[in-house]
Amino acid sequence: MELKIVEGKEKKQKPTGALGFGKYFTDRMFVMEYENGAWGNARITPYAPFSLDPSTAVFHYAQAIFEGTKAYKNQNGEIRLFRPRDNFLRLNDSGDRVCIPPVDVDFVTDCLTKLVLMEKDWIPTEPGTALYIRPSVIATDAALGVHASKKYIFFIILSPVGAYYAHGLEPVGLYVEQEYVRASKGGTGHHKVAGNYAASLKGGEKANALGYDQVMWLDAREHKYVEEVGSMNIFFVLKGKAVTPALAGSILPGITRRSILELLRSKNIPTEERLVSIAEVIEGIESGACTEIFGTGTAAVISPVGRVGYNGKDYVINGGKMGEISRMAYDTLTGIQTGVLPDPFGWVVRIA
DSSP: OOOEEOOOSOOOOOOOSOOOSSOOOOSEEEEEEEETTEEEEEEEEEOOOOOOOTTBHHHHHOOEEEOOEEEEEOTTOOEEEESHHHHHHHHHHHHHHTTOOOOOHHHHHHHHHHHHHHTGGGOOOSTTOEEEEEEEEEEOOBSOSSSOOSOEEEEEEEEEEOOSSTTTTSOEEEEEOSSOOSOOTTTTTTSOBHHHHHHHHHHHHHHHHTTOSEEEEEOTTTSOBEEEETTBEEEEEETTEEEEEOOOSSSOOOHHHHHHHHHHHHTTOOEEEEOOBHHHHHHHHHHTOEEEEEEEETTTEEEEEEEEEETTEEEESGGGSOOHHHHHHHHHHHHHHHTSSOOTTOOEEEOO
């Protein structure tokens, strides 16, 4: 498939000051459509709204998937992507779950590279900043009826971002939700499906109203085992081991999660992927066996947890401060991403 370049005349003014997260978008985006059994009309075009019929399938049946990765520009002007193929492979895995046709991973990776290079002046270079990359696919049949769409739009938009949380690396507070559930085995929790995030909103609003940053979700069947956090996978340092809930069909297989596991193992820090009960976590905090808790995800990279709210009581971890392992993981992973540190894992794709 040929990639077309459609140039626009107007350019946006680049933001100054604090970027926040997902508030600003670059001049261009990538778009292609699926119709008559094939993807086509691939193009880099000026950033603009889509015009969709009120009956468009995605509005009614939530057939939509997305991804998130980042581009970095270091002090030498080198532009770097972090594991982009892994994101597109996971996009196809998510698509398979909700009957969305796969994209050509090599082709869209190449298109992403060209898009980022065209928008390279939008990549921020301050510490803790990056160009966030959001690939998405939505169903676009203009007809009602519960069935897989025959038409889709795939698009990639770019956003210069700062820290995901306004307080940066200050430890967050998590509220353990025991009424609502995010996902169940056999559902779509293992995939980056848009509806998962709609299902998480009620718990998130409840947590925010109670003074917490995010929800710590428990399993749907017993409300006993920790699964993940609103926008992150979760790790517990228990008796010197970095323990994270096993991927058992309802937890997103995070690319940052996988990277952190590989990183910790390379540092000879013991890791475990297994069931982790909330009782074990609370007992560990009380006894001192749980010395750190941190989340992992593309948006926040590493987010230390300073307190956990459970059954009306707050449990403080490590004096409410970032722990040694989470600090090392953050410094090392961001160092690899930006080129401050070498990349022994082959995660980074240098594109300029």
